[in-house]
Amino acid sequence: MKTTLPGRRASTARLISAAFIVISAPQLAACAVDSSDAVDPTELPAPGAVDVVRPLTLSERARVPEKEPGFVAAALGDHELVITHDGSMTPFAAGDVLGGTQGGGYLARVVSVRTIDATRVALATTPAPLTEFITEGHFHVHYDAREYARAIDDHVARTRDLGVEDGEQIASAAEALKISSGASMKLLDLSSASLPASCGITAHGTAALDVTAELSPALDLEVHVGPRGKLNPVPELKQLRLVASGQLDVSARLQGTGTVTGSCSVDLLELAGGVPSLPLPALTFWVGPVPIVVTTDVVPRAEADLGLSFTAAEVEAVAQATAEIEAGVDYRNGAWSTIWEPSGSASGSAFIGAPGPITASGKVSAGAELRARLYGIVGPNVGVQAYARVTAETAPPYCSYDARVDGGVRAYAEAVAGVSVGPLDLTLKRLELVDLELLRFDGPRASGPLRDAPECDAEP
Numbered sequence: 001m002k003t004t005l006p007g008r009r010a011s012t013a014r015l016i017s018a019a020f021i022v023i024s025a026p027q028l029a030a031c032a033v034d035s036s037d038a039v040d041p042t043e044l045p046a047p048g049a050v051d052v053v054r055p056l057t058l059s060e061r062a063r064v065p066e067k068e069p070g071f072v073a074a075a076l077g078d079h080e081l082v083i084t085h086d087g088s089m090t091p092f093a094a095g096d097v098l099g100g101t102q103g104g105g106y107l108a109r110v111v112s113v114r115t116i117d118a119t120r121v122a123l124a125t126t127p128a129p130l131t132e133f134i135t136e137g138h139f140h141v142h143y144d145a146r147e148y149a150r151a152i153d154d155h156v157a158r159t160r161d162l163g164v165e166d167g168e169q170i171a172s173a174a175e176a177l178k179i180s181s182g183a184s185m186k187l188l189d190l191s192s193a194s195l196p197a198s199c200g201i202t203a204h205g206t207a208a209l210d211v212t213a214e215l216s217p218a219l220d221l222e223v224h225v226g227p228r229g230k231l232n233p234v235p236e237l238k239q240l241r242l243v244a245s246g247q248l249d250v251s252a253r254l255q256g257t258g259t260v261t262g263s264c265s266v267d268l269l270e271l272a273g274g275v276p277s278l279p280l281p282a283l284t285f286w287v288g289p290v291p292i293v294v295t296t297d298v299v300p301r302a303e304a305d306l307g308l309s310f311t312a313a314e315v316e317a318v319a320q321a322t323a324e325i326e327a328g329v330d331y332r333n334g335a336w337s338t339i340w341e342p343s344g345s346a347s348g349s350a351f352i353g354a355p356g357p358i359t360a361s362g363k364v365s366a367g368a369e370l371r372a373r374l375y376g377i378v379g380p381n382v383g384v385q386a387y388a389r390v391t392a393e394t395a396p397p398y399c400s401y402d403a404r405v406d407g408g409v410r411a412y413a414e415a416v417a418g419v420s421v422g423p424l425d426l427t428l429k430r431l432e433l434v435d436l437e438l439l440r441f442d443g444p445r446a447s448g449p450l451r452d453a454p455e456c457d458a459e460p
Contacts, residue, residue: 048143056137076103131235144218187213200262207256213366243328252364268302302366314353319388321407346407346443350392363389399456405443
């Protein structure tokens with residue numbers, strides 16, 4: 001007999017997403033969530049919203065051990081799950097399909113069962129397709145880091161107003177959660193980094209670069225599983241929509257003095273000493289007793305393309321770019337498509353402090369790749385980068401200079417090996433879905449007189 005888990009239908013969530021996701025559910029029927037239930041002031045707010053379009057129907061062998069009577073703990077290993085229990089749990093058997101939240105979430109089929117002692121059992125497992133666990137259902141998950149930070153602040157304020165016992169401990173835990181939730185993620189913070197000799201820097205000149213990049217992420221997911229047709233009950237993945245959205249800010253300042261001649265490309269992350277991936281905190285949503293766990297790795301990307309040529313001069317160029325992004329992929333009815341909705345603006349300035357033939361150009365690109373996995377099986381990668389570029393130059397008789405600023409957004413998406421989209425386990429061998437410059441936006445133009453050029457004073 002199949003198990004149907006009803007859920008509360010919330011107001012329709014914004015559909016935008018890119019993240020790692022794991023979903024799991026128990027065999028027991030769930031009760032509908034009553035929106036009128038009183039909020040426990042000691043319980044921190046949920047990280048986002050779940051919109052259940054169609055209640056989840058699970059396969060006959062689907063189980064979530066952590067929600068079953070007798071469960072104590074679970075330890076997730078390599079192709080093995082060790083369950084600790086009190087002796088009253090229903091025995092496991094080969095063919096059970098398990099979902100849970102431990103270790104960032106898992107979805108696995110039991111291959112064999114080995115009893116360790118009276119309270120522990122070791123389950124040899126193999127990854128299971130989503131459709132062996134959920135046979136029907138349709139839901140959206142939405143997370144916005146800035147909205148979540150505001151919700152935590154509001155919760156702490158209400159807790160203090162109510163005079164809740166242990167309110168300060170709750171407030172402290174909430175503040176830690178808000179900081180870790182990544183309302184604004186610092187992808188790169190590079191201050192006064194000296195450029196390498198490959199950029200044409202010699203003993204007679206210096207050049208340094210300041211770069212910052214921040215991302216305020218919003219993540220959404222839509223999953224729809226259902227029968228292949230009216231006469232064919234075999235379940236298949238109807239839709240998987242993953243989109244990343246938010247604001248990406250990139251700022252760069254290039255300073256040079258003395259004599260510098262050269263051009264180069266610089267890996268800014270290497271220049272900064274290496275920046276590891278930035279995982280968002282694990283986000284757990286509940287649809288009745290069904291945990292929906294979202295985990296996301298944000299991998300920074302940052303490069304600079306520079307061109308410098310000046311003698312006995314002083315140059316400073318500043319550029320900023322702000323991009324509002326919505327980028328992702330949509331798997332529907334057996335085919336992948338891409339979702340791109342960028343917009344942005346650029347600003348900046350330039351200064352040249354001595355006469356002579358001078359050119360200075362700097363293009364800084366920074367952003368992140370968001371690697372999405374559904375139960376560790378379905379996984380598109382989505383990358384977005386914003387760039388800020390400034391150029392400044394002089395022309396004979398070298399009495400003034402001109403500068404230009406612009407910016408843009410580049411994005412790409414790909415599906416990688418190991419993608420399973422249903423009972424046939426369709427595998428996509430690193431299918432490149434898109435790689436293009438989506439948008440270019442112009443910033444201000446600037447010009448000004450050069451100092452230390454008395455011969456220019458006589459000109460009209």
